[in-house]
Amino acid sequence: MKFLAAMGALAGLALLLAGAFSTGNASAPVIRFREVAAEAGISFVLENHPTPEKHLIETIPGGIAVLDYDGDGRPDIYFTNGADIPSLSKTSPKYWNRLYRNEGNWKFRDVTQDAGVAGQGYSMGVAAADYDNDGHPDLFVAGVNRNTLYHNLGNGRFEDVTAKAGIKSGEWAVAAGWLDYDRDGWLDLWVVHYAKWSPSFDRYCGDATRGLRIYCHPKYFEGVANTLYRNRGDGTFEDVTDRAGLAGFIGRGMSVAFADYDDDGFPDVFVTNDSMPNFLFHNRGNGTFEEVGLPAGTALRDDGKPISNMGAEFKDYDNDGSPDIFVTALASQTFPVFRNRGNGNFADATYASRMGALSLKHSAWGLGLFDFNNDGWKDLFTANSHVNDHVAAFEAAVYKEANTIFANEHGRFRDVSAGSGLEPVKAHRGAAFADFDGDGRIDAVVSALGESAELWQNVSTGTGHWIIVRLRGTKDNRDGIGARIRIGDQMNEMTTTVGYASSAAWGVHFGVGGLTIVPKIEIRWPHGGLQTLTDVRTDQLLTVRQPN
C-alpha cells in the first residue's frame, strides 16, 4: 500500500511537473487591466511646466518608485515631479514629488508631507533600496539641478541626507540605480546623467514658418558621464567614477539596468543613451569596469544606426538562463531586443522576437518585463508616447498613445493590447510594477505629462500560479540586490531598477503556470553562496533569509 501510495504520489508529482511551465497546448491566459487611480485616491499629475521655449527637460521627467516604505507588507508608490521653469524650484505643492501609502483594498493615501519627501528642484527619476541595510527602503531622487538622498527613518518619515552622504548635484541626472558592484555588502549608487543644459539654453528648433517650435534634438546637447558612488557603509558615499574607469565614457544617459550578463558573479551595467550607442559596462570584479557595448552587440541595432534609446530591462525573456536586454525608443525605430548568446555577446533579436514589427509604430519610455499572466514567460508592458508634441506635423507618427502589452509566447511576442483595457491616450512616461493587492498578478503604475497618473490593477483571468521571493541578505546587502534566483527554466536577478528612470523594491516575481508546488528554488547570493529551497508552495510571498 505504501508502495502504491508512493507511486500515486510520484504520478501526481509528474503531473504537476508536466503542468509546470508549458502552456503550449493552449493559448496563454488573457492579460487585462483595470484603471483604478481615481477610485484608489491617487490624484497625482506630472507637472512638467511646458513652455513656449520648449526646454528639453520638460519632456523627460516621470520616474516612479514602488517600495514598502513603512514595512507593512504593502507596496507604496512614490512619484517624482517637475518644477517651475526657469527657477527649477518647486514653487507650489503642485510640483511636489508625492508618496502614496498603500492602505490595502486598492486604497492609497497621500503621505508626502508626513514623510517629508516633497523634494526640491526639477525631479526626473528615482531609485529605491535599503542602502544602509537597516531594513527600511531609502530613496534617491535624480534631478535636473538637485539630487536628493532620503534616508528612511523607519517611523514613516525620511531625512534628506544628501549633503551628509556626500552626494553631489549639478549635472542633469535622469535616472539612477542601486547595485553592489564590489560585493562588499553595501549598495552603491549609479547615477545616469543626460546632458549639459541650463535654462538659458534657447535655441530655436522646429519650423518657424509654420510656427512650430519643438524640443531640440539631443545632438545639440553635450553628453555627460555617469557617476558611480561607492557606499562606504557608514552612511556616506565616495565618488569613484574615475577610479572605476567610467569618467571617459560620455553619453546622453536615459536609464540604467543591472544584471550579471556573463555569469561571472559580478553585476554589469547597461545604460541607454539617447541618439548614441548604448553602454554596456562589464564589471571586471576589481572595482573597475570596461565598456563593451560595441563588441558585445548591445550598443546599436543591427542596422548600426543610433536611436532614441529610452528605458531598459535586463532580464531573461527566453528562459535560457541568461539575462537579455529590452529597450524602448521612438516610432519607426522599434524597441530593440538583444538576446544574450551566453558567450559574452548578444544577438539582435528584435526581428526574431517579433518585437520589431510590433513596436514599429509605437514610441515608449517606461517598460516592464514581467509575467503578467503567470504562464512562466515574461511579457512586456510599455508606457507609450512620443517625445515631440508636434511630431505629426513632421512625420507619420503620433504624440500621445495608449500603453501596450505584448504577451511572450515562448520567446516570441504578440500584441495583446486590444481588449486589455489599456485605452487612455496620454503622454506616458515612467512605469513601475508591483503586486499591490497581494493576488500574485503584477499591477502597474504609470505617469503621464500634464495628466493624472494611471494605476493599473491586473485583472487577467485564468492566470497561472505564482511566487514572490523577497530576499533578506545578511552577509550581502539586505535587499539581496544582485542575487540570482532560478525556478525551473526561469531565472531572475534581484534588482530594484525598472524601465525608465523608475524603481520597484518589493521582491522577485515568478509566474509558474500550473505548478502548485515548486520543486526547487535556487538562490545564488552575490557573495557566492548557493541556497536551495525545495517543495515550496506557490501562491505566496516568500521571504528568504540568507544563511549566515
Next chain:
Amino acid sequence: MTSGRLQSARQFGPKLTRIRGFVLPALTALSLAVGLAQTSDLAQKSEQARQLLVTGKYEAAIAIYTQLVRALPQETGLLLNLALAQHMAGHEAESIPNFEAVLKVQPGAEPALISLGAAHLALGQPRQALAPLKRAVAVEPGNLDARGLLAGACMDVGSFEEAADHYRRLTSASPDDPRLWYGLGMSYQSIATTALKRIQEADAQSPYLAALVARTRFQRRQYRSAFFFYHEALKQLPGLPGIHGGLAEIYRKTGHSEWAAEEEANEQALPPTDCSVHPSECQFRTGKDLDALKLPRTPKASTEALYWQAKAANELALQAFFRLGQLPPSVELHQLRAEIARDQNQPMEAVTEWRAALELAPNDPRLQEQLAASLLIAGDYRAAVDQAVATLKAVPAGAELNFVAGDSLLHLEEPEKSIPYLRAALGADPKLLPAAASLGLALSRLDRSTEAIQYLAKALDLDDDGSLHYQLAQAYQATGNAQKARATMAAYQALLKKSRELKEEVAREAQIEPPR
C-alpha cells in the same frame, strides 16, 4: 529620382492631340495622294487603316500599314502613317528608321520631324532628338509642340541657356501653360547651378561660392549654415552687395531684429559700384537680369561674372515660379512645391504635394513614383510599399521603385518580403548601392550573413556614418570571421569619430552671433 527627367517626360501635347492637331490633315492629304495610285482594294485598306489610326487602334493600324508599305514601297505617305502608328503604339525603336526614311524623301515633313524627335525622347535619347526638332522649329517657328519638345531635349542634354530661350518664346506665346513656366524656371535654375559648379571648379574657396551656398542654405531654412557661409564670403569680400542683407534676413528669421537692423544699415552704407569695373553687378542691381545672365562665351569667365550670372538666373527662376504660382493649380506647381518641401526637409509636406499632383494626373507613373519615394522618406513605410507596388504594375522594371518597395518592407520588419524587390532593383540597376545595402541588411536579419557580406561590402562607398561598416562587422562576426569583424569594427569606429568631429566642427562654426 531627378525632377529633370520628370519634366521632360511630361511631353507637350499627348500624342493623340498631336495626331489630331497636325497629323490628321497630313494623313488626309497623303491618303488622297495614295488613292490616286492604288487599286480599290488597297484604297479600301488604306482608309481602314486611317480610321484605325485616328480612333487609337494602333496595333491594328500597324498590321494594315505594314501590308500596304510592302505592296507600295514607293508611297512615302504610307510609310509615314506606319511610323506614326508605331510611335503612337509605343514601338519607338521600330518607328525611328521609318521616320528617317520618310525624311530622306521629304526633309521638311513636319509630322515626321516632330514625331522622330518625340520617339527619341521617349527612348531616353535627347541628343538624337535635337536635330529633327530643331528642323521642325525652323520649318514652323510657331509650332508650340515642337518647340516644347525641343526645350525639354535641350534641358536633358544640359543646354540650359538654349532651353531657357525656347521657354521664353513659349511662355510669350502661351502664357497660361504651367508646364512652360515650370520649364522656364527649371532652365534658369539649372543655369544658376552650372555657374555655381564652374565657380567651384575654378576656386573651391571662392567667396562668391560661399555667398551662393549661403543663399541656397537660407532658402532651405538652414539658417546657421547660411550664417556661416555668408561670413566666409564677407571675410574676403567685405564690400560684396547682398551679404549684409542676407545676414539681416537670417537675423529676422531667427528673432534678432536689432541685429537685423544693424546689418541692413551696413548694407545701405556700402559704396556705389563702379559699373565700368563690375558691369554684371550693375546689370543685376538695376534689374536687367537677362543682360546679367549673358556671359561672354569664354572658357575662362571670371568667378565674379559667374556669380552674377548665377544670381541673375536665380532671380529669373524665382520670377518664373512666381508666375507659375499665379496660374490655377497644376501638376507642375505641386511638383515645384514638393521639391521645395523636400529640400527644406519637410517630407510630409512633400507627400501632400505629390498627392495633389496625382489628383490632377492620376495615372502618371512618374508622379506615383515620386509619391512612393516621398512616403519612404517621410517614414510612412506601409503607404510607401502600397504605392510602390501599385506603380510597379505599370513600370515593372523600375529600379528605384523596386528599391522603395523593398526598403520600405525592410523598415516594416518584413525582410523576407523585401528581398525579391531589392534583388529586382539591383537587377535593373546593379549600381544602385542603396539597394545593395538594404539587401545585405535583410539577409543578415534572416541569419543569412554569408550571403549578406557581398552586398554590404559592395555598398561601403555609401557609408558616411559608419553604419554599413557596423553591419558588415556583425556579419563577419556571425560567420565566424573574427579577424575581419575586428578590422571592420575598427573602421566603423574611425568613421564614427570622423563624422562626430565634423558635426562638432560644423556646430561650433554655425552659431548665430551678433554682427561683427
